Amino acid sequence: MLEPISIDLVALNVTSLLPMAITVFGALSIIVIDLAAKNLQKSFFTVLTVLFIILSLGAVIGFNGEDRAFFDVILSDGIAMISQMIILVTSALFVLLALGGRRFQEFAMAEFYALFLFMIAGFQFMVSSDNLIMIFIGLETASLALYTMIAMHNRAKAHEAAIKYFTMGALAAGFYTMSAMIFYALTGSVEIHQIALVLNARGFEPLVGVLAATVFMLGALGFKLSMVPFHTWTPDVYEGSSAALAGYMSIVPKIAGFVVAMRLFEMLIDSGVVWLENILYVAVIMTMTFGNIVALVQEDVKRMLAFSSIAHAGFVMAAILIGTTEANAGLFLYWILFMFANLGAFTMLWATRHRQNLWDNRYQHPFVKFSGMIKVSPTNAVIMGIFMFALAGMPPFSVFWGKLYLMSAAVNSGHIALAVIMALNSAMAVYYYMKLIVYMFLKDPVSDDENIYSSNMSTVLKVILGFAVFVTSISIVLVEPLLNIITNYVTLSGF
C-alpha cells in the first residue's frame, strides 16, 4: 500500500506561481476575447498584452515568499527574479513594435499575442526552476511558441527560418534530454542542487559520465545561446523573421539560457575538474572570435547583427566561466545595457523596412540601403549611429559599461588572458559596426527620397527609438543603481 500523501497548501507556496499564472491567464483571455468579439484591432491586442506583462512584472517585484515551492520544482531566487524582470520589460518593449506603420499579417491575428504570452510564461518557468524537467518544459513551451510566431510572418524566408529553427531546436531538445538522463543516471535526481550535492560527495566520479552530460548540455544550451559551433541557425533565422522578432530573439531566449547555464555550469566549474572549465573556456573564446570574424564579411545589416549577437553571447558567457559574484552581476548588467542598444538597432531596421527589396535581390537591409542616410534622414542616421557605437562598446554609451564591468571582473579574478582576448574582440567588433556608420555618414545617398527610411515608422516606434537612445546615451548614471539592484539579487541567490 502506498502511503497517503498529505499536501499542505502553505508548503506549496502558491504565490511563487503568480507571475507565470498572470501571463498564462493573459494568453487564454486573449483567445477567449478573440472568440467573443471579432474584428478587433492589433492595437487592442498589443496594449492588452503589455498590460498583462506589466501585471506579471508587478507580481515579480512584489514577490517576497519562500524561494522554493511545489516540492522544489519552482525556485524563485534572486537570479530568477532579475531575469524575469529583464524578460518582461524586454517583451513589453518589443511587442509594441507590432504597432508599426505598415500592416503585417501576423499582427492582425489574436493568436500571435496569445503565443507571445505563452512564450513569456515558458521563459519564466525556465528561469525560475532548478529542476531539469521543469526547465525543459519551460524551454519547449517557449520555443514552440516562438517557432510558430516566426512562421506567422508568412514569407518564404520566414517559413524556412521557422523550419530551420524547429529542426535545430528539436536536436537541441534531444541533447538536453540526453544530458538530463545522464545526470539522473549518475545521481538519481533531476534537481541541480541535488545533483551538485551527490556529485560533490562523490568527487565527480565517474568523470566520463559527467563530461558526457556536460557536453550534451553545452550542445543544448549552445543552440539556445547560439554558441559556436551550434550557431548555424542564427543568421538565417534572424534574416527570415521580422526585425522586431529577430531583435527579441537576440535578447530574451538568451537571458533565459544564461540563467540555466549559470545554474548548471557554475556548479560544474566549482568542481575543480579542469576539463569542465576548459571545455567552456574554448567554447567562449570560439564564440566571441568566430562571431566577430564572420560578422566582418556580412553584406546585410540584420545578418551582421545576428553574428554580432553571437559574439556578444560569447562575451557574456565569459561571465559564467569566471563565476564570481561580480561577473554574474556583470552578466545581467551587460545584458540590460545591451538590450537597450539592440532594441534601438532592431527597431530602426524595423522602421526602415520597405515593401520591396529595393537594394538587393536577397537582403532586406543591405549596407547599401543606408548609404548617405545622414543627408536624407539626419536624425535617424544619428540615432542609428549612436546604437552602433553603443554596440561597438564606444564610451560613454551603454554597452561600454557592461564591457568595462565584465572585463574588470575577469581581471579581478585573475583571468588576465581572457580579459585581453575580450579586449581584442571588442576592437575587432568595432570594424563591422563602423562599416554601417561609414555607409550612413560618409557615402553618398542612393536616392533622395526620405520615405524609404520611414515606410514602417509610426509614433509608437518613434517613442521607443527615443526611449532607447535616451537610455543608451545616459547609461553612465544608470549603471550605479542598476548594479546595486542586480548585485543585491545575485548575492541573495548565492551566485
Added chain:
Amino acid sequence: MDHILSLIIFFPLIAGIFGFLVNKESIRAYGITVAFIEFTITIALWIAFDGNEAGFQFVEHATLISSFGVSYHVGVDGISLFLVILSTFMTMVALIGLNIEKDAKNLIISILYLEMTMVGVFLSLDVILFYLFWEFSLVPMLYIIGAWGSDRRIYAAIKFFLYTFAGSVLMLVGILYMGYIYHATTGVWSFSIPDWELLILPISTQFWLFGAFFLAFAIKVPMFPFHTWLPYAHGQAPTVGSVILAAVLLKMGTYGMVRFLLPLFPDATIYFLIPIAIVAIVMVIYTAMVAYAQKDMKQVIAYSSISHMGIIILGIFAINAEGITGSIFLMISHGIVSGGLFMLVGMIYDRRHTKLMSEFGGLAISMPTFATIYGIMLMASVGLPLTVGFVGEFLSLMGFYKVNWIMTLFAGTGIILGAVYMLTLYKRSFFGEITNDKNRGLKDINGRELAAMIPLVALVVILGIYPKPILDPIDTSVKKMIVLMQKKSVLPENKEFIIKVNSIRGGE
C-alpha cells in the same frame, strides 16, 4: 571659478547641441563665436591659475559609480593647462580659417564636439573619464576625415579609427588591472590619477602595465613603426582636420606618456628608456628622410610632424626637468607651428587645387605676404632661434644630453635634416621664376586667412623671444612629478639615475 573646468569641458558640447538650431548661413559665425568664448574662458583659467602651486587646481569631484570607484574628477596643473589653451586656441583659429561650404553645419558641430573631447582628455583626473574622452575623440575626427576629405577619405578615416581604437582597448585592460591592484592594496576602488600616483608597484607589474599603456600612446603619437596611419589621414583630411589632428590630437599621446607612464611606472620607464629613445631617434631621422622624398607639400609637413614628435618623446624620456618641460613646451609650439603650416598648405590648395611641389615655383612673386608668413612658420618648424620651435627642441635635446650625449647627437641630426627638407620645400615652391603659368596672378592671402594666421605668427615670435610665462608653471608641476618618481621608484639604482640626470653635471 569653482566649476570653471566643467564649464570648459561642457560648453562646446552644449553649444554644439544648440548649434543644430542655428541657420545654415550663420553657422560659421556661430562656430567662431563659440570657439572664441571657449578660448576666453581658458584664458581666464590661466589668469586665475596659480603658477607657484605644483599640484592640481580647480579640482572638481563627483562620484558616478561609487561601487566601482568611477567618478567625475577633473583638475588642471601646469602640465595640462597650456595643452587645454592650445586646444581651444587652435580650434578657434581652425574655425576662422575654415572655408568649407558643403554641410558646414555638421562639420562645425563635429569640431565643437571634438573640442570637448580634447579638453576633456587633458583635464580628466579620473582614468575612466580620461578613457571616455580619449575614445570619443575618434568619432568626430572619423566623421571629419571621412566626410570632407579627398578621394580615399573613407579608407583613411577607417584606418585612423581602427589603429587608434585597437591600441586603446589594451590600455583599457591595463586601466582595469591597475584599478584592481589599487583595490587589492587599499581596499577601495579608485580610478583617480592622484590616488594611483601614490601606489608603489612591483617591477614585474610595472612592466606589463607600462606595455599596455605605452602601446596606446605610441599609436596615437604616432611612434615608428605605428606611424603609417598618420600620413594617410593627413593626406586625405580636409585642412581643418589636419590642423586639429596635428596640433592637438597627436599631443594626447605624448600627454598620456607624461601623465601616466612616468609617475605611475617609474622603474619600467627607466628600464625601457634606452630602447624607446632608440626608436624615437630612428623615428626622427627616418621620417625626416621620408619627408625629404615627398612630392606633396602636405606630406612633407605630415612626416615632419612625426619627426618632431620623436624629439618630444626623447625629451619626455630624459626624465629631468629640462627635458620634460621642454617637451611639453615643444608640444605647444609644434601645435602652433604644424597647425599653421597645414592651414597655409590648405590656402594654397584652395587656390591651385594641387599640393604637388612640382606644380609650384616662384610663388613668392605672386603672393609675397603669403610667402612671408609661410617663411616664418617654416623657420619656426626648423627650430630657428628666437622662434617658438627653438625653445622646446633645445630644452628637450639638452635634457636628453644628460642621459646620453651620443644619442642626442643623432637626434640633433634630425634638426639638420629638418632644415634640409623644409628649405628645399620652400625653395622649390616659392623661389625662382614662375615656370607654371597657373601660378601667375594668384591672389595673395585674404582678410579671413590673415585673421587666422596673424595670431599664430604673433605667438611664434612672442613665445620664441619670451617663453618664460609658459615655461614656469610647467616647470613647477614637472619638478613635483620628478620628485614623486624618485620617491616611488623601487630599485635604488633608478633612484640614483633620476638624481643623476637631474643634477647639473649630467650623465657622462
